[in-house]
Amino acid sequence: MRARTGLLFVPYLLLLLAFLVVPIAGLVEISARNQSVTSIGGVGLTMANYQRVFEGFYLDIIFDTVRLAAIATLIGATLAYPLAYVIVRSQPLARTVLTCLVMVPLMTSVVVKVFGWFILLGRGGPAVRMLQKLGIEVQTLLNTEPSVVVGLVEFALPFMVFSLVPALDRISPAVEEAAANLGATPFQTFRLVILPLSASGLTSGALLCFGISSSAYVVPAIMGGHAVRMIAQQIYDDVLVAFDWPAAAAFSIALLVLLSVLIFAALRASRRATDV
């Protein structure tokens, strides 16, 4: 890259420095202090906050977060492939309509969407009444892990679809037909041709989905109630309920490191898979 082209990157670097690097440095600083009633940012110097991250309570939250985000990502990918495939193989008009349909949820606030689920799945809602008519005694479908996964999947699905569309667009229909001609069933064509050829889109979509899901706050807080606790909820509670900023900062840094490691690993794995 020529030096002058590199100049184009400078404004972004400045933004990054002012609004990401500096705050994170602040976060690191706070995370190494003791909680104090006199100073909200804490006092002294300690590693105790990081030790607590590896204690049972926090470790369980991390584990649950990773597990729920992974499940949501997996379900999201499973739902997104057929959607993205239909979009890619549609005529231009249908393609536009379908793309808009997938995009609409992105333009709706997550709070609005979550309250939609709240009415649909909650106490006295249509889903509950239907189950009761079928003789299944439930009061609410909310406040469970599955309800949180539903919310996470709905939130993350468009990102998965829009990551897969350009990857699938690059696969010529003739290549799929060639696989069928050589004896591949539609499922074999997917597994042996479409999946490997769209691996890059799947990786970026999965990273987006996982990143969005594992840092979600509104969805687990409202749809999970007391049954589910994810990292963002705990950080929120530490900041605004317990006024323990150092603990919240340490947990935030832990989440950041965890996501960075996972993203790095996923990108390396996908590069090895597609770099031929």
Place this chain on the structure above:
Amino acid sequence: MTRPILNLVDVTRDYGNATVIGPVSFSAEQGEFISLLGPSGCGKSTLLRCIAGFEPVNGGRIELNGKDVSREAPHRRRVGLVFQSFALFPHLTVARNVAFGLRLRRTGKEETARRVGETLELVGLSHLADRYPAQLSGGQQQRVAIARALVLRPEIMLLDEPLSSLDAKLRLHMRRELRAMQQDLNMTFVHVTHDQDEALAMSDKIVVLSEGRIEQMGSPREIYDRPDTRFIADFIGSSNLLEISEIEPAGDGMWSVRLNEDQRIVIAADADPRQSGRHWLSIRPESLSIGGEDTVSGSCLTGTAIGHSYGGDRTEIFVRLDGAQSDAPPIVAHADRSFDGRVALTITGPGATFVRA
């Protein structure tokens, strides 16, 4: 007669109200090289896709080795297909592209390796087995596409304009090579092309399609020497097409043809052209011998040379026939030198036939 390996019976294909094919019927014997030839949009590629199973047929049936496969899914039909775009799997090496079908058939490791090796040798690509398609030239990619289909020993091979994306020199070379390969393997090839030279040079049988229907079917020689219609005469090679105003028997298989007040000529024909509605005369440029006005004889066309075009091994002379309508295209004749002024045209070769409109 042996049972044909491929048999199409009244196959039709519609898109909504528009019929794009048919009804079309033809068959291929074991070891035959058949070309489906026609201008773009004539339905030849659609027909090939019907045989491979990628397009459903709306009527009629397609029989493969005596079995009706019209309703069978593409992956169940045992037909090899070479795509115009080659459609190689970009994420697999040459060897693994070729092994793809064997892998789906759960062929053993050793047999797979042996057959892939043999097939790559056949197409002369053994040394490139570990390359990826993006690292190969167009000609090499095409050989991989052929090998990938051949390795499964299909009952027939379908080739969709396989040579059209190659450069001119390579195309001529691959023509000979494909034909030799097909003859060595004694395999049935069905080949789609819009290139009439290619069809003439490679085929045992040519099926000429126009607007979804078979216009004429026969050996290359039959198609070229005995075109049925003006379309065939004009599409296969080039031809001078002249409307006949009167035909009279001249005895001995000869027919006296009057084109207009000034032009009368004698042409040989096996059957009475009047009965088959053949009111046009097709004359190949190479079958017209041109001479000066002093060579006018009983059976010749007369006119004025109005120009010529030098073509290296021959010169094309453009002649306006006496009595021809002013907007009629000039007659083209081949000669070894240019001509000016009054000329006489005599038919010397076999290239004068009666055709339908």
